[in-house]
Amino acid sequence: xxxxxxxxxxxxxxxxVLAIMSVAGTFLxxxxxxxxxxxxxxxxxxxxxxxxxxxxxxxxxxxxxEEYIQSLLNAHTxxxxxxxxxxxxxxSAATGAVVDSSIPYQGQFxxxxxxxIAALSGEVGKDVSPQAAVMDYAVPVHSQDFSYIxxxxxxxxxxxxxxxxxxxxxxxxxxxxISVSLVxxxxxxxxxxxxxxxxxxxxxxxxxxxxxxxxxxxxxDEIGTLTETFNDMSSKLQETLLEMSTEKNKSETILQxxxxxxxxxxxxGSLIHINPTAKKMFALQDEVKIEFDEFxxxxxxxxxxxxxxxxxDYRYVERDVELDHITLKASFAVFEGxxxxxxxxxxxxxxxxxxxxxxxxxxxxxxNVSHELRTPLTTVKSYxxxxxxxxxxxxxxxxxxxxxxxxxxxxxxxxxxxxxxxSLEQPDQLKKTVFDIKVLVTDVVDTMKLVAKEQGHRLTLHxxxxxxxxxxxxxxxEQLLLNIISNSIKYTPNGGRIDVSASxxxxxxxIKVKDSGxxxxxxxxxxxxxxxxxxxxxxxxxxxxxxxxLAISKSIVDAHExxxxxxxxxxxGTEVVITLPTIKPEFT
Numbered sequence: 085x086x087x088x089x090x091x092x093x094x095x096x097x098x099x100x101v102l103a104i105m106s107v108a109g110t111f112l113x114x115x116x117x118x119x120x121x122x123x124x125x126x127x128x129x130x131x132x133x134x135x136x137x138x139x140x141x142x143x144x145x146x147x148x149x150e151e152y153i154q155s156l157l158n159a160h161t162x163x164x165x166x167x168x169x170x171x172x173x174x175x176s177a178a179t180g181a182v183v184d185s186s187i188p189y190q191g192q193f194x195x196x197x198x199x200x201i202a203a204l205s206g207e208v209g210k211d212v213s214p215q216a217a218v219m220d221y222a223v224p225v226h227s228q229d230f231s232y233i234x235x236x237x238x239x240x241x242x243x244x245x246x247x248x249x250x251x252x253x254x255x256x257x258x259x260x261x262i263s264v265s266l267v268x269x270x271x272x273x274x275x276x277x278x279x280x281x282x283x284x285x286x287x288x289x290x291x292x293x294x295x296x297x298x299x300x301x302x303x304x305d306e307i308g309t310l311t312e313t314f315n316d317m318s319s320k321l322q323e324t325l326l327e328m329s330t331e332k333n334k335s336e337t338i339l340q341x342x343x344x345x346x347x348x349x350x351x352x353g354s355l356i357h358i359n360p361t362a363k364k365m366f367a368l369q370d371e372v373k374i375e376f377d378e379f380x381x382x383x384x385x386x387x388x389x390x391x392x393x394x395x396x397d398y399r400y401v402e403r404d405v406e407l408d409h410i411t412l413k414a415s416f417a418v419f420e421g422x423x424x425x426x427x428x429x430x431x432x433x434x435x436x437x438x439x440x441x442x443x444x445x446x447x448x449x450x451x452n453v454s455h456e457l458r459t460p461l462t463t464v465k466s467y468x469x470x471x472x473x474x475x476x477x478x479x480x481x482x483x484x485x486x487x488x489x490x491x492x493x494x495x496x497x498x499x500x501x502x503x504x505x506x507s508l509e510q511p512d513q514l515k516k517t518v519f520d521i522k523v524l525v526t527d528v529v530d531t532m533k534l535v536a537k538e539q540g541h542r543l544t545l546h547x548x549x550x551x552x553x554x555x556x557x558x559x560x561x562e563q564l565l566l567n568i569i570s571n572s573i574k575y576t577p578n579g580g581r582i583d584v585s586a587s588x589x590x591x592x593x594x595i596k597v598k599d600s601g602x603x604x605x606x607x608x609x610x611x612x613x614x615x616x617x618x619x620x621x622x623x624x625x626x627x628x629x630x631x632x633x634l635a636i637s638k639s640i641v642d643a644h645e646x647x648x649x650x651x652x653x654x655x656x657g658t659e660v661v662i663t664l665p666t667i668k669p670e671f672t
Contacts, residue, residue, distance in 0.1 A: 090270070090277040097269030101261040109254035113247055120243045121212045121219065128210060128221040128236060131160055140225045140234070150174070153225065153232065154184050161186065170238040177204060177224065177231035193235070197222075203233045219243075279307045283314055290318060345412075345433030348419075349376045351426055353389050362433055365412060376429065383407070385414065392418055392429055410437045514557040514643055521554035521561070521593055521664075522547050525586045528565040532573065540578040543569075547586035552666050554593065556644050561664075564640045567633045568597045568660050575658075576601035591666045598659040604652040612650055613638040 136156075143152035157164075157172055166172060166186050174183040175193050182189045193200075199209025203222030210221050219238040225231070298315050345362030349355055353376035358368070366383075368374070376389045385405055391398040405412040413434045421427025529545045536543040572582045582599045604612060613634050641648040644664050652658035 090273045093273035093276065094266060094269035097265040097272075098262050101265040102258065105254060105258045105261055109250070109258075112254070113250055116246060116250060117214060117243065120246070121214065124219050124221075124238060125210060125212050127163065127165060131163055132208070132221070132223045132234070137223060137225065141227055150183055150232075153234070157234065164236060165238075169241045170236065173235040173237070175233045175235055177226075177233050183232065195237075200233070200235060203235070276307065279311060283311065286314065286318070290321065343435070345431075347374075347431040347433070348428060349389070349431070350428045351389075351393060353377060356428065365407070365410065365433055365435070387414075387416055389429060392416060393426055404436075405433070410435055412436065514560060516556050517558060518553050518555050519558050520551065521556075522551045522586060524558060524562060525565065525584065525595060528562055528569065529584050532566070532569045535570070536573050536582060539573060539576075539580075541573060541576060541580050541582055543573075543582045543584070545584045545586075547584075549587060551586075551588050551593065552591070554664075554666055556664070557640075560640045560643070564637050564662070565595070565597075567637045568662070571633060572597055572599035572601060572658070572660075575599075588666065593664045593666060595662040595664075596659060597662075598657065600657045603654040603656050603658055604650065605654055609650060609652065613648075 140153050140156055143156065153174060157174070161172075164170070164172060171186040173185040173189065173193060175181070176183055180192045182191065182193050197209070197216070197218070197220050198213075199211060199220045199222040202209035202211075203224045206224050206226075208223050212219055217240075219240055221236040223234040225234060298318070300311075340359055342359060342361055345365045346357070346359045347355065347362050348357040355374040355376075358374075362368075363370075380387050383405055385403050387401060387403055392401070400415070400417045403414045403416070405414050413436045415432045415434070417430050417432075419427050419430050525547055526545060529543060533543050569582065569584065576582065576599045580600045582597065585596045585598075587594050638648055641662060641664070646662065646664035648663075649661050650658060651661070
C-alpha cells in the first residue's frame, strides 16, 4: 500500500508537518529556556547592585550585622522571586555554615557550584549555564570582622514544568497536524493520483489493443497536458500499428506467394522463418527443426554461419545447391537487427533447374556447332587457297579470294575460341599444377615485348617481391595474360606505354595491366565481358578480334575462383586488375 504514489504524497505531508512542528518546538523550548535564564540573571543584577552590596557590607560592621542583612534580604524577597523553587542563603565565608536562609537549613552548605566558588574568591558569581542542575547567583559581602556570601539558588523546577507543558502542547499540535495532513494529503493526492490511475488503466488498454477510448482533459496543469499528450500518442500509435500491420500482412503475403524460397536464421543458427516455397524445395515438414550449419553442410553447401557473421568477405555469398529433383541458386546475406547489430542470415533460393538445362543445351549446341564448323571451314579455306593458286592468267579477281580467306581465318579463330569457352564451362577441365606464377608473368611479358616494340610501345614489368608456390592451370593462365596484354597492345596508339605489375598479399596474387590506350566508354564497362560484345565493332573487326577474348579471360579467372575488373577512361587508358587466390594442393 505504501508503495503507491498516493501514500507517498500523504507521507510527504506528514513528514513535512513533523519537520515543521519539530523545528518550531525546538526553537520555542530554546527561546523559553534562554528567556528564563536571562530573566533570572537580570533580576539578580538589578537587586545586587554595588550600592546594595555596599549597604550590606556597612551593616555587617554593626553589632547586629547578621540581623541587618536578613532584614535587607527579606525586604527584597519579592523582587528576587523567592518561592518554593527559588531560595536564598546567607553563608559564612569562613566556616561555610548557613547563617540564615529563606527555608529552614542548618549546618554546612555542601553544594559547590562555579558561582559559589567564584564568590569565595571575592567575585560575584553570576554565570548561568543551561547544562547546570540549578540556576544560582553568589555575592560576597565583606567587613572587618565578618565575611558572608549571599547565595540565591533556583532548582529550575518551574522551568522544567513550563518546558514539559510546552512539550505537551507541541505533541498535541503534532498529533493534530498529522491528522489534518493525513486528511489533506489524501484528498489532495487524489487530484494527482486519480488522473495517473486513469492513464495507467488506459495504458493497459493500449497494451491490449484498445485505441478507441479517449480520456477527458479536466485541468490545464501538467496532468492535463500529460493527458492530452497521451491521447495524441494513442492516436499516433494506432496509426503506426495499423501501418505496421498492413506492411506485415503485405510482406507475409509476398513471402507466402513468392516463387523463390526464403529462409531466415538467427545469429545462433536456429531457423526463424521459412516460406512454403522453401519447404517445398527441400521437402520439409512443419515440425522439423533446422540448424544452419548442419542443414546446409548436409546438402553439400560449403557455407558456415560463423564465417558470414564475423568475416567481412563472407557477408554475401552465392552457392549452387544440387538436390535430387531440382537445382537451386542460393544467395546468403547477413541482415541487420536492432541498433545496427547483426540480426542473422537471410537465404534466398531460386530454382534454376530450367535455366541450367537451357544453359547446358546452349553449351552443347555451341560446342557441337563449333566442332561441326571446323571441317567445312577447313574445306572452304583449302578450296580458296587452290583458287588463289589458279588465278594466274585468268580473269578471276584476286581480292575476292583474299576476302574469302580472311573471313575463313576469322571464323576459324572464332570457332576455336568457342571451343575453348565450352571446355572452360565443363567441370574439372583445368589441368592444375604447382608452379611459380612470377616466372609465368615474366615469360609472357618477355614474349609480348617484341610485338609491343613493333608498334613502338614500351612494355615493362614490376614484380620484385617473392611469391608463394601457385596451384593452377599454367596454360590457361598464360592464355589469360596473353589476351589481356595483346588487347592493350592492339588498342594503344603507337608509342604508348603498357605497365604490368604483380604482387602478393595475404595469400592472394594481384596482376595489373595498365596502358595509355584509347580507353573504354563508361557505358560499355558493364558489358565488356559478354560474348561477342565489341565496343567499336568496325575497329575490332579490323584488328581481327572475335569478341570472345575477354569472355574467355573471365571464364579462366572464374575457374580459378578469382576476380577480374576493368577501370578505364576514354583517351586516358585502361587498367585490368586480376586477383587469384594462392590455393595449395593437399598431398597425401
